[in-house]
Every structure is written in structure tokens, then in C-alpha cells.
Amino acid sequence: MIRQSQRFLTQLYVLADMLCMLLVFGAAYWIKFYSGLLVHYYTVPFVTYLVWSTVYAFAAVLIGFYVGFYTPKRRKRFSYDILKICQVHSLSFLLLLSLLFFGKEVHISREFLALFLGMNLIGLTVYRFAVKQTLVWFRRKGFNKRFVLILGAGKVGRNFHDKLLNYPDLGYEVYGFLDDYQSEHVEEQTHLRPIVGKLEDLEEVLSENRTIDEVIIALPLEAYSKYADIIATCEKAGVKTLIIPDYFDLLPAKPFFDNFAGMPLINIRDVPLDELSNRLAKRTFDIAFSAVAIVLLSPIMLLVAIGIKLTSPGPVLFRQERVGFGRRTFQMYKFRSMRVAPDDSADTRWTVKNDPRRTAFGTFLRRTSLDELPQFFNVLMGQMSVVGPRPERPFFVDRFKEEVPKYMIKHHIRPGITGWAQTNGLRGDTSIQERIRHDLFYIENWSFFLDLKIICKTVVKGLIHKNAY
Structure with a gap:
């Protein structure tokens, strides 16, 4: 049955939080x-x-x-705690x-109030992290276990x-399995917990083993x-029940349950940017960031333009043409880094190492990513975002959608100047499958802070890349 100590632990958390906030009050006061640090x-x-x-x-x-x-957060990451702490105290x-x-x-x-809020956020985060790490240590040692029957x-x-x-840090241990086809799974059970009975034995197993907390x-x-x-x-025995669908491998890591016409639906691809508030926040940031970037980088863009004119005709x-949001095409701008060629020749060819089409100045532009700067105008026009999956040419989109599973999902959001894949080294001559895997992670886990993290990583280490041909 479910541990009765959960209610006691919740009460303990409440008292500990109250004590922490009162200690923070004393420190802030x-x-x-009294410290002499402030007037x-x-x-x-x-x-x-x-x-x-x-x-x-x-x-x-x-x-x-x-x-x-x-609520119990055994299966939650600590980032969830941080989010909730910020939400609660705001x-x-x-x-x-x-x-x-x-x-x-x-x-x-007002200074006291600001100190009180800031110290509360820091103090509660530190103390909750210490508690979580202590619980992880105990669970690894075999304490605070929860038992599941599969x-x-x-x-x-x-x-x-x-x-x-x-x-092991979750503190879960498998009691055993129930299965009606025991003989078929004997050879597969060498490294697993034993099959302790058939499905019809469920009620008896739960009544005889009150240590079982959850049934999977x-x-x-x-x-x-x-x-x-x-x-x-399970409900009669007071045991939690969780279901792993037989088609779990088709679902994302965090499936979203929706409601349509009064019926529950599993949303196979939950995209945070489908929400209007998130789209507005991202678009507002894109406009502000790109406008500031264009103003600040205009002297560099002028020098680049002069350099191109002086080093090659054209x-x-x-x-x-690139494929963007909703599979619609748009004209993406870059500083020219290659010699002028027929309009359609660049649409079906990859850029390779030591590509003879590049100019000497163009090689420098591509290595430093300065050729990408005009894309801030694409962002202002709403065709691109500062952060998102990189857009591809129609010729390669038609090819990759047949060869790479889930490739077209990247078009659920606006493409970006930089992205999660690029900041993880997946740029130029790298695996398309790995790029898509990172793009899907970004699409399903988008947040404003993730965008800021990607921008910071791009500035710190993404401007010069060995695979940028």
C-alpha cells in the first residue's frame, strides 16, 4: 500500500519551509x-x-x-523544484x-523587501537541493524504497x-512480475525479478505483500x-496504478493529455510554442533582440559588405530559398561567401571542405559565422527566429523527409539563426539524424531560458566552428 508517511513528510516540508523563511527574515533584517552595510x-x-x-x-x-x-516529487528533476520555488515566491x-x-x-x-525575496529564493533552493541530495544518498543505500509490481x-x-x-536515485525496486504466459518468458528472466504469479493472482499478491506501493x-x-x-x-487495495502503453515507443518523452469534445486525447507532439502566450513572448523577444543586434552590428556589417565588394565581383x-515554418518557403539572406554561379547550382549541392567556389574572404566569413548576420532581417520580417532549427533548401528537405524519421517535425516552429543542434557541435558536415534529435528536444522542451542559454553558448563558443565550410 502507499506509504502513510507521505502526509507526515509533507507536514515536515511545510514546517521546514516556514522555519527557513523565518531564518531568512532574521538574516535580511x-x-x-544592524550590519552597517546599508543605510x-x-x-x-x-x-x-x-x-x-x-x-x-x-x-x-x-x-x-x-x-x-x-506533492510527491520523487520522479521529478530538481529543475522542477526551482521552477516551483520561483513561482511560489513571486x-x-x-x-x-x-x-x-x-x-x-x-x-x-524597500531594500529589506528585496533582500527578503532574494534570500528566500536562494535559501530555499539551497536547502531543497541539500534535502534532495540527502534522499538520493539514502535511496542508493537502500532506504526510503518504494516497491513496484509489474x-x-x-x-x-x-x-x-x-x-x-x-x-537507483529514484529509490524504486521491482518486487516481481505477474504474467499469464510464464513459460514463454522463462528464458528472458535471467536478469529480472521473478514471475511471482498470473494476473488472476493480483488481489492475493497485493493483500499478502503490503509493501507494494505501485502496480505498473x-x-x-x-x-x-x-x-x-x-x-x-488495485484501487480496492489502495495501490497506485500506472499504465505503460504498448505503443510507448511512438510517444515523446513527455506526452501531453488533451481534451477534445469531452474525450481525453494523447497529444503525440506537445509543442510549447503552440500556446499563444509563448508564441507572443518569443516573437516579442525576436523583434527586440534582432533590432538591437542590427543597430549594434551595423558597423561590422558595413565592413563585411565593403570586404566582399573589394575581394570579388558580384x-x-x-x-x-529555404523551407520554414509550416513547410512554407522563404528567401533567406546571407553575406555572399562564394563566387557568383548559376541561380540553381547552389540549391542542390553541399558545401564541402576546401570548396573551390568559396572566395578567400568568404572562407573567413563562414568560419566566423559573419555571413549569417543578414538573417536578423529575416527575423524582423517574421520568417525566422533568433533561436530554432536551422532551415534547409527544398531539394534536401524532399530528400531528408524520406530518409530521416521525424525530419519534418522541425517545421512546426520558425527556423532559427542558431539552434540547440548547432551549439552542440552539429553544424556543417555532421549527422542529420543527430541534428534532428537535438531539434526535437528543443521543440518539445522550449522555454525562454533555454533560448537564452543557446544564445549565450553561441556567443561564447559558436562563432567559430571547424565544420563551417
Whole structure:
């Protein structure tokens, strides 16, 4: 059955959070009014600060319950905790400011409030990280275990068992398997937990082994008719039930459950940028960033244009058709780095090492990625984004969509000047499959902070690349 200690642990977390926030209050108060580091005026008594800080702490706990901060997070990454801490304390701080406004507490120190918020974010993050690492250590030592029973010893069940062994820090241990076709799986069980019975023995196994916390249904689609009875049996025993669909290998790492006409649907490809708020945020950032980049980089672009004119005959800019968002084509701009050739010859040829078509100055431009700068104008026009999968020529798109699985998914969002694949070294003469794998990761895990990380990595190490021919 599910551990009864979970409620106790939640209460312990609440008390620890409250204590941490009150300790932070004391530290912030001392820094502001007693350390001598900041100018201060004793216009509001200590008790007033203590009362409002206590209100803040209680508000943070209540908001924490509301946003799911105190739900079990054994299977969550620590980044989830950080996100929730920022969410909880941003909302709590806004609530505190509102209460101070309505309470006409105009003399509360603004510096103290800023210190209190910042130290809360840092203090809670550090203490939660320490707790998580301590729990990981205990679980690796065999404590704080949760036991699971797997229904189905076939491919899906064995796959889950093997993957679970790779994450000992989660603290999960497989009690065993239940399967109706035991003889067929005997040879496959050499490294697995034993098959302890058939599916019809589920109720008996759960009643005799109260240490089992969760039941994992890993049965083939043919066994779908048995699901209702299995779930009813597990709920009767008070055991959590989780289902691994037989088609799990077709699903992304984080499938999204949607609702359509009152029916639950599994969204095979959840794209965060499908949400209007995310699209608006990214587009606003793109416009602001590209406009500033064009202004700041205009002297460099002028020098590049002069360099091209002085070193080879032909236009400064090179335009090429690329496939972008929604599989629509657009004209992508670059500084010309090659000798002028027939319009269609560059559309079906890769650039190779020591390509004879390049000019000497063009080689420098490609090595330093300066030839990409005009694409900021593509961003302003809405054809591209600062960060996203790199766009490809129609000829190669038609070829790769037949050869590379999931290649066309990259067109669910705007292409970018730089991307997750490029900052991980996948540029030029590198694996198309690996590029798509990184592009899919970006599409499914997009966030504003991921965009900033990619931009920073591009500036730090992405400007010069050995594969940029």
C-alpha cells in the first residue's frame, strides 16, 4: 500500500519551509538594520516586520499547496523544484506588496523587501537541493524504497525494469512480475525479478505483500479488456496504478493529455510554442533582440559588405530559398561567401571542405559565422527566429523527409539563426539524424531560458566552428 508517511513528510516540508523563511527574515533584517552595510532608518518597529514576514511565509505555504509544490516529487528533476520555488515566491511577494498597499504600510523598507525575496529564493533552493541530495544518498543505500509490481513480463515490462535499474536515485525496486504466459518468458528472466504469479493472482499478491506501493501495467494491447478489473483490484487495495502503453515507443518523452469534445486525447507532439502566450513572448523577444543586434552590428556589417565588394565581383547579399515554418518557403539572406554561379547550382549541392567556389574572404566569413548576420532581417520580417532549427533548401528537405524519421517535425516552429543542434557541435558536415534529435528536444522542451542559454553558448563558443565550410 502507499506509504502513510507521505502526509507526515509533507507536514515536515511545510514546517521546514516556514522555519527557513523565518531564518531568512532574521538574516535580511540583520543585514539591513544592524550590519552597517546599508543605510537604514528605524521608522517601523521590529514587530511590524515580523508580522508581515510571517504573513508572507503563510501565504507562500498556501500558494505552494495550490500550485502543487508539496506533492510527491520523487520522479521529478530538481529543475522542477526551482521552477516551483520561483513561482511560489513571486506570487507570494506580489500578494505581500498588495497587502502592504491596502494596509498603507508605506514605511516598510524597500531594500529589506528585496533582500527578503532574494534570500528566500536562494535559501530555499539551497536547502531543497541539500534535502534532495540527502534522499538520493539514502535511496542508493537502500532506504526510503518504494516497491513496484509489474504486470506483464514481455518486451514492455522488461524494458521498464531495465530502465528502472539505471535510476537507483529514484529509490524504486521491482518486487516481481505477474504474467499469464510464464513459460514463454522463462528464458528472458535471467536478469529480472521473478514471475511471482498470473494476473488472476493480483488481489492475493497485493493483500499478502503490503509493501507494494505501485502496480505498473505493461501488458500488450490484446490484454486491454483486463485493464478495468486490474485497476479496480488495485484501487480496492489502495495501490497506485500506472499504465505503460504498448505503443510507448511512438510517444515523446513527455506526452501531453488533451481534451477534445469531452474525450481525453494523447497529444503525440506537445509543442510549447503552440500556446499563444509563448508564441507572443518569443516573437516579442525576436523583434527586440534582432533590432538591437542590427543597430549594434551595423558597423561590422558595413565592413563585411565593403570586404566582399573589394575581394570579388558580384552582389553583397546572397539569397536562397529555404523551407520554414509550416513547410512554407522563404528567401533567406546571407553575406555572399562564394563566387557568383548559376541561380540553381547552389540549391542542390553541399558545401564541402576546401570548396573551390568559396572566395578567400568568404572562407573567413563562414568560419566566423559573419555571413549569417543578414538573417536578423529575416527575423524582423517574421520568417525566422533568433533561436530554432536551422532551415534547409527544398531539394534536401524532399530528400531528408524520406530518409530521416521525424525530419519534418522541425517545421512546426520558425527556423532559427542558431539552434540547440548547432551549439552542440552539429553544424556543417555532421549527422542529420543527430541534428534532428537535438531539434526535437528543443521543440518539445522550449522555454525562454533555454533560448537564452543557446544564445549565450553561441556567443561564447559558436562563432567559430571547424565544420563551417
